Amino acid sequence: MSMRSIWRPIARSATSARLSRHIVPRSPARATSPRGVSAFFSTAGQRMLKDQPDPDLNNDEFQAYLDGNAAWAQSVTDKDPNFFTESAKAQYPTVLWIGCGDSRVPETTLLGLKPGDVFVHRNIANILHPSDLSSLSVIEFSVKYVGVKHVIVCGHTQCGGLIASMKNDRVGLIDSWLTPVRALRCKHADELDSLDTMDAKTKRLAELNVQNSLEVLKTNPIIIDAMRDRGLQIHGVVYNLATGKLEPLETGESQEDFKKRIAAFETK
Numbered sequence: 001m002s003m004r005s006i007w008r009p010i011a012r013s014a015t016s017a018r019l020s021r022h023i024v025p026r027s028p029a030r031a032t033s034p035r036g037v038s039a040f041f042s043t044a045g046q047r048m049l050k051d052q053p054d055p056d057l058n059n060d061e062f063q064a065y066l067d068g069n070a071a072w073a074q075s076v077t078d079k080d081p082n083f084f085t086e087s088a089k090a091q092y093p094t095v096l097w098i099g100c101g102d103s104r105v106p107e108t109t110l111l112g113l114k115p116g117d118v119f120v121h122r123n124i125a126n127i128l129h130p131s132d133l134s135s136l137s138v139i140e141f142s143v144k145y146v147g148v149k150h151v152i153v154c155g156h157t158q159c160g161g162l163i164a165s166m167k168n169d170r171v172g173l174i175d176s177w178l179t180p181v182r183a184l185r186c187k188h189a190d191e192l193d194s195l196d197t198m199d200a201k202t203k204r205l206a207e208l209n210v211q212n213s214l215e216v217l218k219t220n221p222i223i224i225d226a227m228r229d230r231g232l233q234i235h236g237v238v239y240n241l242a243t244g245k246l247e248p249l250e251t252g253e254s255q256e257d258f259k260k261r262i263a264a265f266e267t268k
Ligand SMILES: [Zn+2]
Pocket: 100, 101, 102, 124, 125, 126, 156, 158, 159, 160, 161, 162
C-alpha cells in the first residue's frame, strides 16, 4: 500500500469540503485580517480572537471534525484493515521532527508518511531553549528510549513568530519565547537590513533560527551520546510554503568546532 494513498480520499471527501467551508474566513475581522497567521500578532488578529462566534456554528465545526475523523479512519481501514490494530501495539518512528506549530507545516503529511512514522515536537517558531522541559523531555524519550535515527529541525517561510521578531510590537508572553530569534536579528542585523523585503528577511531569519536550534540540540547530552554511540544524524531544513518543498541547510561543523563542543558539553 502506498503511504501517500492513505491521504488522498480525505483530501477530496465531502467531509473535507464541509470542513473547508467552515474555516473559510467569515467574520469581518477575519476577512480583513492581513496574511492569515501572521495576523495573529497584529491588532486585527487580536480583535479576531475576541470575537464571539455563533455557538451553533461552533458545534457544526466540531461535528465536522468528528465526521472528518470517522471518514478518514474508515478510508485507512478500507485500504489496510490491520493498520490501526498494528499501530496500537507499538510505535517505531525513525525520525524526531522539531518544527513550528504553524498549521501549514504538518510534518507527517508533507513528508508523505503516515501515523507512527514521525515523533514530533512543535512550538512557536521551532525554537529550542536549553532549559525548556517540554522539548527536553521529547528529545530524551524519542532519542534515548524510542531510538530514532534522525532528528530534523524544520523552519519555514512566512513564519508568524519570525515576522513578529522582525517587528517591534509588544505581544506578551510570546515575546519572551521569541528572545533567541530577536538575538539572532540583533547579531545578523547588517545582513538582514541589506535584504529588500520582509519575505526575504524572514526566510533568512528562518535559516539562522534553524541553525541556532541545531546548535542548542548539539549541546544536549542525550544527542551527544546518540551521535557518538550509534550514529544519530541531525538535519536542518526550511519548508517553503510557496512550493511545498523542504530546502536542506548545511549542518556540518569543522573538526576544531566539534572538539571544542564535545570538550565543553559531553558528560558521562
Ligand atoms: Zn512558524
